[in-house]
Amino acid sequence: MRRMWASLLVVFLLGSGLAAQEEPAVRVTDSYGRRLLLPEYPDRVVSLAPNITETLFALGKGDLLVGRTDYCDWPAEVAGVPSVGTILQPNIERIVALEPDVVIASSHLSKEVDEKLRKLGIPVAVFNYPESFEGTYETILQVARVVGAVQKAEDLIDGIEQTVLTVMSAVSGLPRPRVYYVISYGQFGDYTAGKGTFIDTLIQIAGGVNVASDVEGWQYSAERLLEKDPDIIVCSKYYNTKEGFMKTSPYTQLTAVKEGRVFEIDNNLVDRQGPRIGEGLMALARIIHPEAFEE
Structure with missing residues (x-):
């Protein structure tokens, strides 16, 4: 998904409403109740949590990953993906330079970083669910909905x-x-x-x-x-x-x-x-x- 920042086709909403007439490929509500709407499945993803990174690879979507944190250390091939810094305070400039279609994070992402990224026009989805098997399953499913791998997620679960x-x-x-x-x-x-x-x-x-x-x-x-x-x-x-x-x-x-x-x-x-x-x-x-x- 190649696009210019000035003509974003992505809309990330706190409420409701979509300017585009076509049905979005991705329609997900994150843990903050925010709607993530993407016209197409993403080609470029930045993960800001180790469990998100592991999930992407387990879903067979590791090739979408263009950025990850210092703590994302599995599977081994993730070492070849550029790091954007720590979980709590990732480097915003590095993230912007990677031109992600979406950033996926967990509860450890600070509200400040979250807001800065969204103000720059970068869609952010935060998946933070109770520490349980049910919470783990929901995290896997939500990531799968973003990248178009729901059947694979169900198989994993x-x-x-x-x-x-x-x-x-x-x-x-x-x-x-x-x-x-x-x-x-x-x-x-x-x-x-x-x-x-x-x-x-x-x-x-x-x-x-x-x-x-x-x-x-x-x-x-x-x-x-x-x-x-x-x-x-x-x-x-x-x-x-x-x-x-x-x-x-x-x-x-x-x-x-x-x-x-x-x-x-x-x-x-x-x-x-x-x-x-x-x-x-x-x-x-x-x-x-x-x-x-x-x-």
């Missing part, structure tokens, strides 16, 4: 749902070990996934009991963790979290540390509401109940 059912069946009736998920620890503060978080839900579906479900949100304490003394501890594979955690006092007092029941997981699989969430659930279930998946 069917695959995730099948994985959920497979995991639930595999762990049904098994003992439910107590699990603690490490986001950060020590001098950076003790942060985990408390009650109501998506990771809390994943732990439950994977056949575990989240010991941090006694608090809401993300903040915890070393004292409370020592008191709970979980059976299994799951750490991010990045930043040497597992190695550091197992060497740091007072966590060395935990039974799971002493007995070698501290495991690593790719946190992007469980943190990002995107097409790999089923893979994340399966990875977590294999940690909690390896016996259920022995071949």
Whole structure:
């Protein structure tokens, strides 16, 4: 879709109404209640969130991506796409230079950047839904509606749902070990996934009991963790979290540390509401109940 900025055929509305007589190819309402109307499916897309980038590739539309953030690191081929900076404060000049037909973002996009882009005539769609499987499915579907890949999105969602059912069946009736998920620890503060978080839900579906479900949100304490003394501890594979955690006092007092029941997981699989969430659930279930998946 080649076009001059001075003769935009795209209308992004807060209310209703469309100047063009032809029915738009894209008609989507984003999480802010704004209507995105595009006369044609986009050829040039800038993604401002890792889960959006992953979704584009999973939909078979990675070739549309002309810009992404520093944190968009999967799949590997995304490294060849120019970065426009961070999620919170992307470089507006870089985005403009890429001449995107649409910018797709998540909740992390600042209102200031959002408004600046729209004032420059660049359509912006923000997809921010509850952290849940349903929210993940809606994100995938909304991105698919923008790029014309709804059937592929439905196939992806069917695959995730099948994985959920497979995991639930595999762990049904098994003992439910107590699990603690490490986001950060020590001098950076003790942060985990408390009650109501998506990771809390994943732990439950994977056949575990989240010991941090006694608090809401993300903040915890070393004292409370020592008191709970979980059976299994799951750490991010990045930043040497597992190695550091197992060497740091007072966590060395935990039974799971002493007995070698501290495991690593790719946190992007469980943190990002995107097409790999089923893979994340399966990875977590294999940690909690390896016996259920022995071949």
